[in-house]
Amino acid sequence: MGAGNQIVRSGTKLDKVLTIARHEYWVNVRRPDFIIVTLLVPALGLIALIASVFFGRQAGSAVVRLFDDGNQLTAIVDQSGRFTPILSRFGEEFIAYADEPAARAALEEETVARVVVVPATYPGQEDVRVISAGSRFSGSGTSGLRSFFMAHLVKEIEDAGLRERLLDPYDARVEYTSEEDQAEGGVAAQVLSYVVPILFAILLTITIFISSGYLIRSVAEEKSSRVIEIILSSVTPQQLLAGKVIGLGGLGLTQVFVWLASASGLGGGLALLAGIVLPFFTRGEVFALSLVYYILGYTVYAVLVGAIGTLGSNFQESQQISGIVTLVAAVPMMLLGVFFNNPDSILVRALSWFPLTAPTSMMLRLPLGEIPWVDVAVSIFGLLVTTPVIIWIGAKIFRLGMLMYGKRPGILELVRLLRHA
Amino acid sequence: MQRVWPKINSMEAPVLSARRLCKRYGSFVAVDDLTFDVYPGEIFGLLGPNGAGKTSTIRILMDIFKADSGEVELLGSPPGHSRERVGYLPEERGLYRDQRVMEVLVYLARLKGVDSATARARAEAWLERVELADWGDKRIKDLSRGMQQKVQFVASLVHDPDLLILDEPFQGLDPVNVELLKGLMRSQISEGKTIVLSAHQMNLVEELCDRILLINEGRAVLYGPLKQIKDDYAPNSVRVRAANLPDSLPGVASCERNGAEALLTLECIGAQDLLAMLVARNIEVESFEQAAVPLNDIFVAVVQGQNREE
Incomplete structure (x- = not known):
């Protein structure tokens, strides 16, 4: 009964994860509704552009009349x-x-x-x-x-x-001693280097939500079409979840990339794109940390949403259950004002330490300036410790939820079932 | 009522062996101390009424569920270590409705570690065999139920597994496709593959299976070679077709007549002796055979008998 007669096949664990990721990506990227939503933003931009070309003169002068008395002589x-x-x-x-x-x-x-x-x-x-x-x-x-x-x-x-x-009494060259490494190039670049990373942080946070949405749908579909049992006979729940998280994360990024690219294409060449990328090069640590938080944040949310999403018996129900998680992630976005006005308040720091709000909080705080290294350390450490636990629990819920049909379990029943899973 | 026969074919190492499997869901016991072996090259019937624990057992074999206790060895390793060499057709089954047949088959084979080109070639060959060669480009949802069923069957063996676990493969198939599937299963066996078959159509089980395991309420009720089980359940019945069969014969407990044919239940006489006696009495015997009780009757008798005991 030795293992000597095993057929040699190419399927390592990682291969399977990547196969699933590729499949999820290609199947969803061709979906009509994905294409429509993705193209909607550039299409609206294009319509605005055409409208402005057609009505440009009239609209332009109307605007001028609105703000200008016309004759300035x-x-x-x-x-x-x-x-x-x-x-x-x-x-x-x-x-x-x-x-x-x-x-x-x-x-x-x-x-x-x-x-x-x-x-x-x-x-x-x-x-x-x-x-x-x-x-x-x-x-x-x-x-x-x-x-x-x-x-x-x-x-x-x-x-x-x-x-x-x-x-022209003075033609000053101002030197800021506390900002020696700052970007040169005047006020506009200075403002951009703050505003753009914040916008970017918000955008990336949105991709987390977008991708989680696709994840819920993919999970709910596999469950309701009952193809899941066949899949789980070939791969482990962990591999399936990992493949979905990677593939659909890529899908979310694709969407954002199309939006950014179209925005830059419509809105004056590459200026916007350069404006977004340049500040990151001048503030490398912000970019690097943003990336770390993005990856950790996406992993935590996607796994949680994907796992909890399996508990619903259809797409709508799954979406409702996962909504709770998404809501937690969105808390820092709702408190944007506090983040801007009071970035060192205890509330902001607490949100940065709590693993579920840490990624969004930190991505919002990073561009705002100096952050105590404790906050960076605690938030990353917290995420690094929590992520494997969440993946472990997530895969358990996933295994359980995927094969559970009918009534949605209550919390107590879920805990009991998880012990037996 | 529990009778467990010793395994008869212990010469060869089993493809699948389960020892004292238990699985509970809360207070409900789904699988209760189940022990059985499946040997290479056989079709093994896993039978039982609805809710008996068949699907739970199969899910443990497929490493979809973990057993609470007990051991399983599949193709020489614990469940989950030889997924690539096992094919599985679940009872609760479906396919990606919006995707194309070929795409789905290639993806499922890829998940079993087969490279794309081989997967495509094999999927094409199998679609040909199940008479769906022209349907590769169609979406799953455009196929009839029977066609989907056949695609699912192909999906379970497109990666050329050594062990095939089929849970209710005949459900929803018309007689022509049942014949087609039976043929495919037999051809798999002739290629040296092993099949575990769970089905409710007892006539098909009788026709296909070498050995069976009947479970009820999670426990093994009958286990062993089909023929031995049937002999055991009808140890002394013979079916005789003879023109002038007397109503009473020595050693015969009862005689059920059905036209020219009679079913005799023997009490203290062997079938050989009875035949000799009939010949000695100059009775013209047209046919004489050991009467096999249909598996269906055994199934019903055992399950009902057991349920009454409780």
Whole structure:
């Protein structure tokens, strides 16, 4: 009865997991509803783009009218003689009028938006008067006048260097000593390096939910079509669960990738994609940790959702049961405000330590700045310890749930059954 | 009522051996101290009424459930270590409804460790044998129930297993397809494979099985070669067709007549002696055979008898 006559086959344990993963991926990626949902986002973007091309001009001018008074021309009634003739670079925005009544008439006719009367005593005590067509709420009334006045006044200074400096008194290069390794490239890049990782964290969290959704469905289908018993005669529940988690995780990533790629394609070339990727290169540790949390987080949720999903007798019921888990994962997302305003509060730290909320919490916190190393250590340690336990329990529930038909068990019954599984 | 015969064919090592298997679900005992062997090249019948524990036993063999106690050895190793060499057709069965026949068969073979090209070639050959060659590209849901059944049968042996466990393979098949399946099972045996068959159609079991195990309420009730069991249940009955058979004969307890044929229950006379006596009395015997009790009757008698005892 030796094992010497075993037929040589290629099926190692990992091969089986990968076979399942590939099968799950290819079967689901061709599903019409997956394709529709995946293409819906780019399609909506495309429709918006076409609409903006067709109606661009009208819509554009409508928007302009909404925020702009249309005519920004300023009438200058220069009684001092210092501001006429108007410097050519102000020619498009300023026009000289000989006297105030003429200028006011132009204002009435909406030829100009405001009238600026410079008194003959200028630069003496008498105020410059501004008569504006808008209301008190439509602006300060004096916007743009400072540079106009400065430009005309500095003409009179002979020292060219001083003239330059008066127009642009300092041209500073700022050095932040606490952010020496920060990305260069101005304010926009600085903001991007915070905002984009947060958006990315949210997006990745969403893929966890999307993929878990596919997982529930795949599990529920195999169970209700009763193909599961055939599958379980070939692979262990652990292998089946692992294969599904990997395959459908890939499916979720595919969807996100299509969305990102289409968004970047529609929204101005590769700018968006570069904007997303670049901050990660400049903050490598954020990227690396995000990846760690993503993988651990996805594994924990997918296994839990997949396992608990088997307890329902159909897709809807499975979805309801798994909803509880998903809700826990979503808690940090609901408390986004607390994370932004108070990233070091005890609530945020507690959520970072608890394994079920740790991945989402930490992915949200990472881009916000310095995180106590204790939090990183505790959360990763907690996840590393919890994940095998969850996989073990998950596979047990999975084995049990997959072969259980009919009534959904209560918690007590489940505990009892698990002891016998 | 429990009778367990010693195994007769102990020369060869069993393909499958179960020792004192027990499986409980809470307080319900599904499998109770079950011991049996299956030998290479035989069709072994695993019989029992609904809820007797057949499916639980099979699931333990397939490593889908763990036994609470007892030992199982399948092809020389514990359950789960030789999945690639075992084929299984479960009673609760189905296939991916939205996928294509060929795709499903190749996937299931891949899970048994067969490479894609071989899996495809074998699936094609088997579809041909079950007369579904043109259906490989169709989706499972477009197949009739009988066709799906045949695809499921193919799925259980597309990876060329040494041991085939078939749970109710004939359910829902028309007589033509029953014949087809019987032929395929026999051809597997002639190739040296072993089959464990669970079925409710006793006539088919009688026709196909070499040995059987009848279980009721988780326990073994009958176990051994089919012929020996039948002999045991009808030790002294003969069916005689003779023109002028007397109503009473010495040593014959009862005589049930059915036209020219009579079923005689013998009390203190052997079949050989009875025949000699008939010949000596110049009775024209047209046919004379040991009367076998249909397995169906044994099944019903044993199960009902046991249930009455409780």
